[in-house]
Amino acid sequence: MSLVKPLITAFLAIISLQSIAQNKSLYSFQDLSHFYYKKQKDSLSKAWVCPALYSEKKTQKKYKEIWDDRTDFLTGAIDGDNFIHDGEVYDYVDGLITELVKANKQTIPEKPLLLIDRSSSVNAYALGKNVIVVNLGIVAFSQTKEELALVIAHELSHNIMSHPDNAMKQRAEWLTSDEYEKNLNAVLDSKYERLSRLKKVIETYSFSRSKHQRYHESEADSMAIVLLKKSNIAFNADYFLRLDSSDIIYQQHLKTPIKNYFTAYSLPFEDSWTKRRSKGLSTKAYSFKDTTGVEDSLKTHPDCVERYNKTKSLTASGAKYTSIPSGIHDKAQKMLIWNMYSNMSLTPCLFRILLEKDRGNTDEWYDFMLYNIITGLYFADREMHRFNAIGVVQKELTSKDYYELQTLLEQIPREQLEQYCKTLQGAGFWSHMPASEKAMKTLMSTLALDPDNSDKNKTRAAKEFTTGNETSMYCEFAQMFTK
Known part of the structure; x- marks a missing residue:
């Protein structure tokens, strides 16, 4: 009988702790981005000054418009509470970034700014200017530390190779090019099939961009694997295949x-x-x-299969993976x-x-x-x-x-x-x-x-x-x- 009371007390304590853990607030109102990043937003707007890259005024003006659109997108997302800075999820993701940066100092001399997007979309994205965004959706979807680290390393790679910044330059150059203006004027001057002609102008640019984007994805995958290897984080190409199921959550059966x-x-x-x-x-x-x-x-999904096929030989054999x-x-x-x-x-x-x-x-x-x-x-x-x-x-x-x-x-x-x-x-x-x-x-x-x-x-x-x-x-x- 002397053991019964302590056992009951211990059991009740465990139940109490579980209840506290379950009911603990997810985050505070002050963790929302409009509040948490208020000071950073103001300094970011001042720091993101568009560089003068083009001697032609028309191209430089268009480039500045695109540059400012990116700044407005980020500051607007902060004001709109698209981002959250809670104590646990943020620290976990930021810890992975720290691990990658520490092991790759020559490639990543400065730790990037991390933003956690509240979107359920299984995604992450690089904004350039050493800023990466990780969605809650990808955190919830990833099963292991290694899977999430791959996503982060991939986005770090986009910034390292200046893909977001180069995309802005490419767009500014195309929209102010003689070829684009000539094609657009031909559409405006034509009496018939204006819509079809306009679609061809857009498709020319879209097709060119998609080719570059596929190449950029392959580049980012290759560099990400290098970043992971130097950080002693195992790579598994199977994750590219599993990502293909990320958009079918509402097609599941109960x-x-x-x-x-x-x-x-x-x-x-x-x-x-x-x-x-x-x-x-x-x-x-x-x-x-x-x-x-x-x-x-x-x-x-052909993109996922293609990425898997290109990298499957680099999968670490016999690796042990750490559950999130x-x-x-x-x-x-x-x-x-x-x-x-x-x-x-x-x-x-x-x-x-x-x-x-x-x-x-x-x-x-x-x-x-x-x-x-x-x-x-x-x-x-x-x-x-x-x-x-x-x-x-x-x-x-x-x-x-x-x-x-x-x-x-x-x-x-x-x-x-x-x-x-x-x-x-x-x-x-x-x-x-x-x-x-x-x-x-x-x-x-x-x-x-x-x-x-x-x-x-x-x-x-x-x-x-x-x-x-x-x-x-x-x-x-x-x-x-x-x-």
């Missing part, structure tokens, strides 16, 4: 019928809500592609889901949550987000813009399950949505939610269910939230109603 995910919360459900009721071609029976074998799709910490994966996934919700793209947001549940994820934050999605949908319906909030994806790009979920969000009756909101408000998971999540619940209840639907009432509720939770990341959502 493990159980859509109905089961809702009845688990004691929510009433009718199968008819997932079936098109309107008439017309859009309701015609559609044969969805079988995407259960994700691996089969890995061989369909589950906490980093989880946080990246949550942050991109929250970003999708803030942008009111509700179907993809909810589908990702259901995929997490399929993986056995029991984190109650996802239950909290499901409540936000349902309440957000009811609010959008109340404001007469339900269709926009759903984030419709054409069915040719989705699985049957995704399409049914999208149809459900379109067709579920308003009174049922209201009942969903009220039922979820009393769900058991709220007892484990932190104060900021409970405050968000109150805000959403006011927006969606309060009989007083005036802007004044919404502003009052939003200001109450931001005043009491000024560091919460949910302030980003609340501020939309305080402006």
